[in-house]
Amino acid sequence: MSILIDGKSRVIVQGITGRDGAFHAAQMADYGTKVVGGVTPGKGGQVTEGIPVFDSCHKAVAETGVDVSIIFVPANFAMDAMCEAADAGIKLVVAVSEGVPTLDVMKAVKFLDEKGAKLIGPNSPGLISPGKAKVGILPGNIFKTGSVGLISRSGTLTYEIVDALTRGGLGQSTCIGIGGDPIVGLHYLELLEMFEADPETEAVALIGEIGGDAEEKAARFIAEKMTKPVVAFIAGRTAPPGKRMGHAGAIISSGSGTAEEKIRAFAKAGVCVADEPSQMADLIRTKLNI
Amino acid sequence: MKIHEYQAKEIFAEYGIPIPGNDVCRTVEEVVKIYKSTSGMAAIKAQVLVGGRGKAGGVKLARTLEDAEKHANAILGMEIKGLTVEKVLVYEALEIVSEFYVGFTTDRNTKSVMMMASAEGGVEIEVVAKEAPEKIIKLPIDPRYGLMDFQARNVAMELLGDVKLARKAASIFQKLYRCYIELDSSLTEINPLVLTPEDELIALDAKMNFDDNALYRHPQIEAMREVSPDEAKEISAKEMGLSYIKLDGEIGCMVNGAGLAMATMDIIKLYGGSPANFLDIGGSSNPEKVIEAMNILLSDDNVKVVMINIFGGITRCDDVARGLSKALDMLNVDLPVVVRLSGTNAEEGLSILSQKNLITAESMGEAARKAIELAK
Numbered sequence: 001m002s003i004l005i006d007g008k009s010r011v012i013v014q015g016i017t018g019r020d021g022a023f024h025a026a027q028m029a030d031y032g033t034k035v036v037g038g039v040t041p042g043k044g045g046q047v048t049e050g051i052p053v054f055d056s057c058h059k060a061v062a063e064t065g066v067d068v069s070i071i072f073v074p075a076n077f078a079m080d081a082m083c084e085a086a087d088a089g090i091k092l093v094v095a096v097s098e099g100v101p102t103l104d105v106m107k108a109v110k111f112l113d114e115k116g117a118k119l120i121g122p123n124s125p126g127l128i129s130p131g132k133a134k135v136g137i138l139p140g141n142i143f144k145t146g147s148v149g150l151i152s153r154s155g156t157l158t159y160e161i162v163d164a165l166t167r168g169g170l171g172q173s174t175c176i177g178i179g180g181d182p183i184v185g186l187h188y189l190e191l192l193e194m195f196e197a198d199p200e201t202e203a204v205a206l207i208g209e210i211g212g213d214a215e216e217k218a219a220r221f222i223a224e225k226m227t228k229p230v231v232a233f234i235a236g237r238t239a240p241p242g243k244r245m246g247h248a249g250a251i252i253s254s255g256s257g258t259a260e261e262k263i264r265a266f267a268k269a270g271v272c273v274a275d276e277p278s279q280m281a282d283l284i285r286t287k288l289n290i
Numbered sequence: 291m292k293i294h295e296y297q298a299k300e301i302f303a304e305y306g307i308p309i310p311g312n313d314v315c316r317t318v319e320e321v322v323k324i325y326k327s328t329s330g331m332a333a334i335k336a337q338v339l340v341g342g343r344g345k346a347g348g349v350k351l352a353r354t355l356e357d358a359e360k361h362a363n364a365i366l367g368m369e370i371k372g373l374t375v376e377k378v379l380v381y382e383a384l385e386i387v388s389e390f391y392v393g394f395t396t397d398r399n400t401k402s403v404m405m406m407a408s409a410e411g412g413v414e415i416e417v418v419a420k421e422a423p424e425k426i427i428k429l430p431i432d433p434r435y436g437l438m439d440f441q442a443r444n445v446a447m448e449l450l451g452d453v454k455l456a457r458k459a460a461s462i463f464q465k466l467y468r469c470y471i472e473l474d475s476s477l478t479e480i481n482p483l484v485l486t487p488e489d490e491l492i493a494l495d496a497k498m499n500f501d502d503n504a505l506y507r508h509p510q511i512e513a514m515r516e517v518s519p520d521e522a523k524e525i526s527a528k529e530m531g532l533s534y535i536k537l538d539g540e541i542g543c544m545v546n547g548a549g550l551a552m553a554t555m556d557i558i559k560l561y562g563g564s565p566a567n568f569l570d571i572g573g574s575s576n577p578e579k580v581i582e583a584m585n586i587l588l589s590d591d592n593v594k595v596v597m598i599n600i601f602g603g604i605t606r607c608d609d610v611a612r613g614l615s616k617a618l619d620m621l622n623v624d625l626p627v628v629v630r631l632s633g634t635n636a637e638e639g640l641s642i643l644s645q646k647n648l649i650t651a652e653s654m655g656e657a658a659r660k661a662i663e664l665a666k
Binding site for chain 1: 340341433537556559603604
């Protein structure tokens with residue numbers, strides 16, 4: 001088992017004829033993901049990287065059967081793409097697009113909610129269930145099948161930590177990059193709940209950063225609802241207030257959203273927080289007594 | 291992006307929200323001139339892009355001409371949180387019956403626009419939120435439907451009690467919401483919204499921040515941007531696809547990815563060093579970007595050591611190494627450079643750099659230790 005995606009997931013790529021879309025469609029297929037189609041309006045009937053292209057999500061769904069869509073379109077078209085996927089009946093939408101206006105994300109989140117579709121991102125590196133499927137831009141080779149679930153607001157920092165876990169013999173069930181924007185689809189709470197219910201996941205690694213209070217909420221949820229151990233890392237202890245640290249959502253505003261507050265909340269909830277990324281593997285091993 | 295109070299008030303005025311006078315002065319003489327046009331009581335307010343102007347002494351009431359001159363002298367040129375005051379806003383002070391707060395902001399938790407209103411106006415809303423949260427009315431708004439009339443009306447009634455006044459207030463709320471939504475604001479607030487003895491409601495202060503991701507569709511807002519010297523560097527970096535923020539330390543960092551870049555600064559501090567900056571070169575291995583990144587680090591006089599931390603994913607380490615190699619050939623780098631390459635094609639990357647005069651490290655911890663040692 002894994003969460004959200006597995007070897008049976010049928011995936012389409014919105015924006016497949018763009019440079020990034022084409023490259024990552026091929027990478028995902030190489031990894032073993034069932035990439036059944038792509039969507040670019042006006043380019044239906046073409047074939048990109050051996051994958052058939054459709055004019056709309058609705059056509060792709062009708063002709064191939066689709067569970068998941070991944071979006072690579074430019075930021076100003078991202079809201080439309082997310083809503084189209086959900087309107088076509090796709091139940092999991094992964095938005096890689098970076099720089100999407102916040103109000104667009106808000107509207108898409110509400111539209112997808114009403115359609116019963118789940119959203120990951122935007123500004124997300126996607127997700128991977130190692131050995132089964134990859135829907136995103138994550139480097140497949142560093143992941144290994146196993147029992148650690150991982151949730152992160154970051155990209156390369158996730159790879160850094162996953163690489164250390166894999167080298168340390170700790171494989172992963174599913175790893176999800178939820179996106180670095182202030183408003184994103186699925187967040188810690190929903191994903192923690194899924195990992196708690198997933199029989200294959202034995203422990204969860206949570207990689208947070210400054211900005212907002214989602215980590216504090218996650219800490220409360222973990223204390224009240226989780227039986228599986230959770231370990232965390234928080235990036236941005238040295239970030240100055242009022243500055244956006246690369247991610248649109250990584251900002252300490254009016255003195256709140258600091259790393260200290262988040263670390264304190266986790267400590268209170270009994271969640272071990274690593275001082276540096278390389279400690280994550282040891283913390284998990286200690287928690288699992290292995 | 292932030293704008294000044296007077297700029298936000300210009301926008302408010304366009305949307306029909308009542309504001310007091312909005313004269314901006316850059317010299318004491320101009321302040322005196324505007325003061326003379328008032329009935330004798332004038333507010334003089336520093337225009338800087340940080341909060342806490344009042345506490346810093348940047349907001350004064352002038353009751354006499356001497357007052358106006360004295361305050362203008364004191365405020366123009368004063369430093370508030372590192373920013374020099376170059377402009378003041380001067381307007382005739384109003385008689386105030388009561389003060390309210392009203393604002394719209396992006397709420398991460400409800401994933402909605404959050405309307406906030408309070409009868410505790412004129413004080414820091416963050417303080418009210420912490421000490422007496424029950425005094426703030428909060429109302430999540432679905433941006434697809436907007437602020438509905440009944441919502442605006444009900445909040446106004448709760449705040450003002452009187453129907454006639456509430457109608458006036460509700461109309462201001464609607465206009466304020468339009469400012470927020472039509473301009474892709476991330477925060478639009480009036481603090482305080484004041485009630486005068488003549489039963490007029492006036493926006494005595496104004497604040498607007500904007501969503502950077504949406505500025506592409508609002509060139510008129512982008513045109514209001516005013517940059518401090520530090521920000522100028524950040525903005526020119528951004529044009530190159532780099533995300534840069536200057537700090538005060540000695541170890542210049544170059545990292546791929548925002549989260550890893552923050553973690554790199556943190557580990558330097560953890561081991562007893564001080565990071566000079568945040569610098570995310572993104573996913574590309576374009577040599578131009580690496581050269582520009584190196585230029586930015588070298589232009590900071592505080593930097594004693596450069597630490598490069600790359601985790602190769604889809605971006606391959608050998609590509610980054612080629613860019614770096616080219617950058618080192620082109621630039622005269624006379625500082626020690628510590629490089630850590632890990633992930634995809636790290637070995638190939640390191641062998642490309644083996645002819646260069648670099649210090650290599652296996653992990654980010656090791657790189658940080660070496661950089662700190664060299665900075666001593």
